[in-house]
Amino acid sequence: MTDRRGVVARRAEDLTPGVPYFRGWNPSRRSAGALADQLVLLGLDSDFPGLVADVNVLGDGLVRLGTARPEAAELLAELVMARLRAELSGTTDTAPSTGLRETPAA
DSSP, rough: BBBBTTOOBBBBBSTTTOOOOEEEEEEEEEEHHHOOOHHHHOOOGGOTTOOOOEEEESOOEEEEEOOOOOHHHHHHHHHHHHHHHHHHHHHHOOTTSSSOEEEEOO
């Protein structure tokens, strides 16, 4: 799925016969939808208008965030880092229905 620099392979502009694109697109569609739902809850949905599911030339699914303001990207990075710090400190639980982690109620 990655090129020699570790970057996601080129997206599929033209479809090649025999490549199972749907195999990768369907999970990326679900993931893009889950991310969009969380961005709505955080009030960041308008900051990522280009959020879409896609596939690369190999048929691997990917989620494109699109163009975003630097402040929005920085806030998203801060939220991810805060979540990772919470997980490392053991202050999160796994939500059984989604497999996602959530902070326990106080």
